[in-house]
Amino acid sequence: MIKILKDIWIVLSIEARRVFTDSTVLLIFFIAPIIYPLIFCSVYNKENVEDMPVAVVDESPSEDSKRFIHKIDATPEMSVDYKCCNIEEARKLFKDHDVRAVFYFPKDFATRLETLRTGRIVVYGDMSSFYYFKAALLGGNNVLIDEMQSIELERYEKAGLTNQEAEIQMQPVVYETTTLYNPSNGYGSFFLPILLILVIHQTIFLGICILSGDANENRYALKLIPPHLRNNHTQRVTLGRALCYVLIYIPITILDLWFIPRWFHLPQLGNLYTILEFALPFVLSVVYFGMTIGTLFVRQKISPMLCFVFFSLMLFLLSGMVWPQQSMPRLLFLFSQIFPSTPGVQGYVKIASMGGNLEVVRTEYMTLWLQALVYFSTATLATYLKQYNRHRKKEKLHKVHASEEILRKLRITHNTKE
Numbered sequence: 001m002i003k004i005l006k007d008i009w010i011v012l013s014i015e016a017r018r019v020f021t022d023s024t025v026l027l028i029f030f031i032a033p034i035i036y037p038l039i040f041c042s043v044y045n046k047e048n049v050e051d052m053p054v055a056v057v058d059e060s061p062s063e064d065s066k067r068f069i070h071k072i073d074a075t076p077e078m079s080v081d082y083k084c085c086n087i088e089e090a091r092k093l094f095k096d097h098d099v100r101a102v103f104y105f106p107k108d109f110a111t112r113l114e115t116l117r118t119g120r121i122v123v124y125g126d127m128s129s130f131y132y133f134k135a136a137l138l139g140g141n142n143v144l145i146d147e148m149q150s151i152e153l154e155r156y157e158k159a160g161l162t163n164q165e166a167e168i169q170m171q172p173v174v175y176e177t178t179t180l181y182n183p184s185n186g187y188g189s190f191f192l193p194i195l196l197i198l199v200i201h202q203t204i205f206l207g208i209c210i211l212s213g214d215a216n217e218n219r220y221a222l223k224l225i226p227p228h229l230r231n232n233h234t235q236r237v238t239l240g241r242a243l244c245y246v247l248i249y250i251p252i253t254i255l256d257l258w259f260i261p262r263w264f265h266l267p268q269l270g271n272l273y274t275i276l277e278f279a280l281p282f283v284l285s286v287v288y289f290g291m292t293i294g295t296l297f298v299r300q301k302i303s304p305m306l307c308f309v310f311f312s313l314m315l316f317l318l319s320g321m322v323w324p325q326q327s328m329p330r331l332l333f334l335f336s337q338i339f340p341s342t343p344g345v346q347g348y349v350k351i352a353s354m355g356g357n358l359e360v361v362r363t364e365y366m367t368l369w370l371q372a373l374v375y376f377s378t379a380t381l382a383t384y385l386k387q388y389n390r391h392r393k394k395e396k397l398h399k400v401h402a403s404e405e406i407l408r409k410l411r412i413t414h415n416t417k418e
Contacts (some may be wrong), residue, residue, distance in 0.1 A: 002074075003348045004236060007233065007236045007240070008239050008240040008243060009237075009240070010234065010240070011237050011240025011241060011244075012240045012241070012243050012247075014176075014240075014245045015211075015240065015244040015245075018211055019207075019211070019248070020325060022210075022214070024209065024210055025207045025210055025211060026302075027059075028101055028203050028206055028210070029203060029204075029207050029248055029249075029250075029252075032199070032203050033199055033200060033203050033249075033255075033256055034182065034252070034256075035197055036195075036199045037192075037195070037199055037256050037260045040191075040192060040195055040262065041188070041192055041248070041260060041261075041263075041264040041266070042264075043418065044186075044187060044188030044191060044192060045188060045264050045265075046188075047185070047186025047187065047188050047189060048076075048077065048131070048134070048135065048138075048184065048185070048186055049077060049087075049122055049131045049132065049134070049135040050076055050077065051076075051077075051078070051079040052077060052078050052079065052100050052101065052132060052135045052136070052139075053078075053079055053081040053082070053098065053099045053100060054072065054079065054080055054081065054082075054099050054100065054101040054102065054103060054136070055080075055081070055082040055083070055084050055089075055090040055093050055094070055098075055099040055102045055103075056072070056080050056082070056083050056084065056090075056102075056103045056104075056105075057067050057083075057084045057085075057086065057087050057090050057099075057103070057104045057105065058083065058105045059086075059100065059104075059105060059106060059107045059109075059238075060105050060106060060107050060108065060110045062109070062110035063110075064109065064110050064111055064119070064120055064151075065105045066111055067150075068121070068143065068147055069083075069103070070106070071143045071145050071146060071147065072103060072139065072140070075139040075140075075142060076141060076368040077135040077136075077138055077139035077140045078101065078135060078136065081098075081099065082098070083312035087102075087104060088209055088358065089106070090102045090124075094124060094126070096364045100125075100126040100129075100132040100135070101123065101124060101125050101126060101132070101135075101136035101140075102123070102124040102137065103121060103122075103123055103140070104121065104122040104123075104124070105121060106120055106122070106237040108120075108173050109121070114215050121144075123140055124138060125137065126280065130187060132188065134187075138185070141338060169184040171350050172241045180354075181267060181353045181354050182267065182353070188264075188266065189267050189353070190321070192261070192264075192266055193261070193266070193267075193345075193348060193349050193352055193353055194316065194319055194321050194345050194349070195262070196256050196257055196261070196348070197257075197282075197341060197344045197345045197348050198312060198315055198316060198319075198341055198345070199256060200249065200252070200253060200256055200257075200282075200283070200286070201282075201286050201315065201339075201341040201344065202308065202311070202312055202315075202339060203291070204245060204249060204283065204286045204287060204288065204290055205286055205290040205304075206290075206305070206308055207245075207290075208245065208287065208290035208291055209290055209293060209294040209298045209303070209304035210301055210304055210305075211294070212291070212294025212295055212298045213294065213298040213299060213301040213302070213303050213304060213379040214301040215299050216298065216299050216300070217299065217300045217301055234380050234383050234384040234387070235236050235325045235376075236406045237378045237380075237383055238288070238291065238376060238383060241287075241291065242284065242287045242288060242291070242376075242379075245283075245287045246283055246284065246287065247279075249283050253276070253279045253283060254272070254276070257275050257279060257348065257352070258272050258275055261279070266352075267352065267353045268353075269351075269352065269353065269354065269355030270351035270352045270356070270357075273360075274351055274357055274358060275348070275351055275352065277350075277358060278347055278348065278351060278358065278361060278365060280366075281365065281368035281371075281372050282343075282344040282347075282348075282368050284368075284372040284376075285340040285368050285369075285371040286340045286341075286344075288371075288372055288375030288376045288378070288379045289339075289340055289375045291375075291377050291379040291382075291383075292378040292379045292382055295379065295382040295383055295386055296382050303304065305400055315339055315341045315342075318332070318335070318336035318339065318341075318342060319336075319341060319342055319345040319346070320336070320342060320345065320346055321349065322344060337367070340368060340371050343363075343364035343365075343368050343371075344364070344368065346364050347361040347364030347368070349364060350364075
């Protein structure tokens with residue numbers, strides 16, 4: 001047992017020396033996992049747009065339209081900064097980005113309400129940004145619902161009903177709407193937990209692949225393995241390297257998945273122990289996944305950088321949070337299960353945003369352990385095959401050199417006899 005631990009420690013020391021002497025890997029392992037979450041959390045910390053400038057075109061100057069406009073201006077999402085005479089004036093403001101939404105009241109708006117017909121309001125929203133459109137839609141709907149209740153109450157009272165009877169007619173069943181897990185309906189509370197997991201996934205994967213590519217490019221991968229472990233006990237090499245990365249990422253995981261969400265007041269209902277217990281198989285599976293891909297496919301140090309952005313977007317879309325996994329094509333769903341980020345995102349959101357425990361995320365937790373076991377096996381096998389192939393090539397090269405030496409000696413002997 002002591003011999004095994006000593007071998008693992010030797011490999012860990014060699015791998016740690018590689019990490020701390022490579023400036024690119026230091027940047028990816030220690031700077032990127034901190035800078036990226038801080039930047040994105042700072043950008044999306046303000047969950048919703050407030051006082052978004054809008055323009056109003058009121059071709060039906062009436063008490064009803066004035067009341068509606070006043071309520072729009074009173075919403076936290078919008079501010080009526082311009083009252084235009086016609087739609088062309090409002091369109092110019094919209095094209096110049098002076099306003100992000102336009103509310104148009106047609107000439108027959110008040111007339112239709114007086115004759116008990118449906119009044120029409122046209123809303124032009126800016127779809128260049130999700131935030132702008134959401135503010136116009138949310139604020140406009142809230143005003144519309146409140147105004148509909150006021151109009152309906154007024155009509156019932158004119159029909160002879162008391163205020164209490166009118167309220168019962170409008171809402172015979174009282175209901176309340178409660179937004180679970182994202183009370184502010186903010187994009188940040190939805191987006192940032194996914195980002196935090198992907199940052200850990202991608203930085204581990206990228207750093208390991210860069211180290212593998214550097215070793216393969218400069219042909220010193222075999223020298224990194226102690227001589228007594230080159231033919232046997234390859235699993236100790238895999239464990240030693242993995243332990244190095246896990247020790248590096250323990251504090252980074254605590255920072256990214258626990259402290260930063262609390263610092264920026266993101267939904268954080270899970271406890272630290274549960275998050276760490278869930279993060280352990282996640283980090284291990286990513287480490288072994290990166291070691292497998294790096295050993296088998298990465299030949300140059302620069303290669304992982306070329307596909308980093310592409311894979312980041314793909315993993316975000318395959319996480320199951322942007323689009324439900326149940327609605328994905330079966331083949332695409334199975335493909336998403338290859339990556340540790342898929343169960344990692346699903347499980348972390350359930351723990352952090354929904355307050356779940358390990359029993360709630362049992363499926364994702366066991367999937368990560370299964371991935372860690374599978375990728376540990378593939379990483380060990382890939383390392384063994386690479387050593388075996390290089391050993392065979394070295395033997396062949398040695399035999400060629402030996403044959404050439406024998407031929408050279410025979411020629412010398414033959415020339416001497418002549």
